[in-house]
Amino acid sequence: xxxxxxxxxxxxxxxxxxxxxxxxxxxxxxxxxxxxxxxxxxxxxxxxxxxxxxxxxxxxxxxxxxxxxxxxxxxxxxxxxxxxxxxxxxxxxxxxxxxxxxxxxxxxxxxx
Amino acid sequence: xxxxxxxxxxxxxxxxxxxxxxxxxxxxxxxxxxxxxxxxxxxxxxxxxxxxxxxxxxxxxxxxxxxxxxxxxxxxxxxxxxxxxxxxxxxxxxxxxxxxxxxxxxxxxxxxxxxxxxxxxxxxxxxxxxxxxxxxxxxxxxxxxxxxxxxxxxxxxxxxxxxxxxxxxxxxxxxxxxxxxx
Numbered sequence: 001x002x003x004x005x006x007x008x009x010x011x012x013x014x015x016x017x018x019x020x021x022x023x024x025x026x027x028x029x030x031x032x033x034x035x036x037x038x039x040x041x042x043x044x045x046x047x048x049x050x051x052x053x054x055x056x057x058x059x060x061x062x063x064x065x066x067x068x069x070x071x072x073x074x075x076x077x078x079x080x081x082x083x084x085x086x087x088x089x090x091x092x093x094x095x096x097x098x099x100x101x102x103x104x105x106x107x108x109x110x111x112x
Numbered sequence: 113x114x115x116x117x118x119x120x121x122x123x124x125x126x127x128x129x130x131x132x133x134x135x136x137x138x139x140x141x142x143x144x145x146x147x148x149x150x151x152x153x154x155x156x157x158x159x160x161x162x163x164x165x166x167x168x169x170x171x172x173x174x175x176x177x178x179x180x181x182x183x184x185x186x187x188x189x190x191x192x193x194x195x196x197x198x199x200x201x202x203x204x205x206x207x208x209x210x211x212x213x214x215x216x217x218x219x220x221x222x223x224x225x226x227x228x229x230x231x232x233x234x235x236x237x238x239x240x241x242x243x244x245x246x247x248x249x250x251x252x253x254x255x256x257x258x259x260x261x262x263x264x265x266x267x268x269x270x271x272x273x274x275x276x277x278x279x280x281x282x283x284x285x286x287x288x289x290x291x292x293x294x
Contacts, residue, residue, distance in 0.1 A: 024261075029270075034279070037275075037282045040282040041282060045235055047228075048235070048255060050225065050226060050228070051227055052155055052225060053155070057145070064137055064167070064170075065133065068166075
């Protein structure tokens with residue numbers, strides 16, 4: 001006879017009441033898949049061939065800490081672009097606005 | 113070695129956050145790097161995604177409730193960042209995600225940070241063709257040697273379901289390799 005017992009927060013065990021032996025609760029679930037997978041695994045290459053530049057990992061902490069202080073560089077760039085586009089719109093508005101007023105004044109003067 | 117609960121407490125305290133974050137990066141940088149690398153393939157792209165992942169962790173740690181393990185929460189962020197990256201690239205190129213992944217693998221032969229042989233390239237091609245979930249399970253189990261219980265916590269899938277996914281994945285990979293050789 002089997003019963004499920006709570007071993008810890010993360011583990012549940014299935015216990016054979018007669019013998020007292022236990023196995024993880026999900027041990028027998030999908031064990032066939034697991035065994036067939038192992039047979040195929042033996043034929044596959046063990047490594048993926050990826051490598052990294054020398055000292056890449058050593059420099060990583062400082063680089064990331066620096067970035068957390070800066071905020072996103074992209075955000076700053078975007079802010080700059082936004083500022084430039086707003087300034088450009090104002091300049092265009094002023095230019096065409098003054099032209100319009102100037103032309104209207106001239107028309108008024110001519111009609112007088 | 114500092115335990116996880118203490119580390120999270122220090123990360124959530126403004127006075128100790130930076131020092132604790134250094135400890136966190138040191139502890140997980142390689143694991144997260146290799147997890148991302150297997151998804152986005154190139155070193156430079158992995159570097160970008162890894163840095164964004166850590167920035168997200170830094171900004172989100174205050175809201176981390178310890179109802180899941182810290183590493184599974186971080187793996188989930190790394191996974192989502194990698195998927196977002198691939199989706200964005202695919203959108204920019206106007207191709208679908210599977211095509212995008214195959215293109216990433218096809219660049220391996222000229223990649224200076226790849227020293228694999230033909231069979232390792234074929235393996236990557238086969239992995240790139242797998243559905244997203246099978247690809248994740250295969251990489252985490254075969255290359256990262258994570259236990260099914262740990263993968264279950266990260267992906268929120270039952271151990272039985274993961275074993276079936278893994279079997280499907282290795283079977284497809286085996287077939288792909290056999291077909292390539294014939």
